[in-house]
Amino acid sequence: RVGSDRAALLRAGTAAEVALAAVALVFAALSGDPGVSHGTTHIIAGAFGLAITDALAAVLAAAMGIQNAVARKLAVPDLTTTVLTMTLTGIGADLRAVLRAGDTHATAKSDLVRRLLAIGTMLAGALAGASLTLYVSPVSALALALSLLAVTAAAAMAVATRPAPWRTPSARPK
Incomplete structure (x- = not known):
């Protein structure tokens, strides 16, 4: 529906994600299940009941x-969301290229830095989400995710709202 405008695609996609994450947060917060209270490490059966767990999984899977x-x-x-392995493999290839070429291979260096930053942000997000889920509540992790979205x-x-060259699709294969 947004055609070939990458900015409009990003806007529509993030707006849909925000809406779905908000629905998930409301489901979780209003469930009254133990996941709403402080900490979940002591709960063997899980933080939420089966119906809420299924609803959260469905809504968040769509997001x-x-x-x-x-x-x-x-x-x-x-920056693919499901192929972390390719980023790790790319780090190995870029590191090899940087070590072989020394200071003369700027593209390999920028690729390596970009990939390391991608891995670092994924690790930071995983640690923040896990810490909030385990030590505060799953609802707090959902609230943080919603606020970042x-x-x-x-x-x-x-x-x-602003024109920019990146808004048009690149010639790169998809």
Whole structure:
């Protein structure tokens, strides 16, 4: 529906993700299940009942599917949401190229830095989400995810109002 405008795709995708994450947060917060209270490490059966768990899984799976589809369509190198292994493999290849070429291979260096930053942000997100889930509550982790998505959606809406060369699809194969 957004055609070939990458900014409009990013705006629509993040807005849909925000809406779905908000639905998930409302489901979790209003469930009254133990996951709403402080900490979940002592709960053997899980933080939420079966119905809430299924609802959260369905809504968040749809949000992640949208995110993956948008990331695939945008075709930003090393920012796919499901192929972390390719980024790790790329780090190995870039490191080898940097070591072989020394200071003369700027592209390999920038690729290596970009991939390391991608891995670092994924690791930081995983640690923050796991810590919040285990030591505060799963609802707090959902709230953090929703707030980060809202910031991303606001930024996407802001950039979608200005013309820029990145908005048109690249000639790169998809």
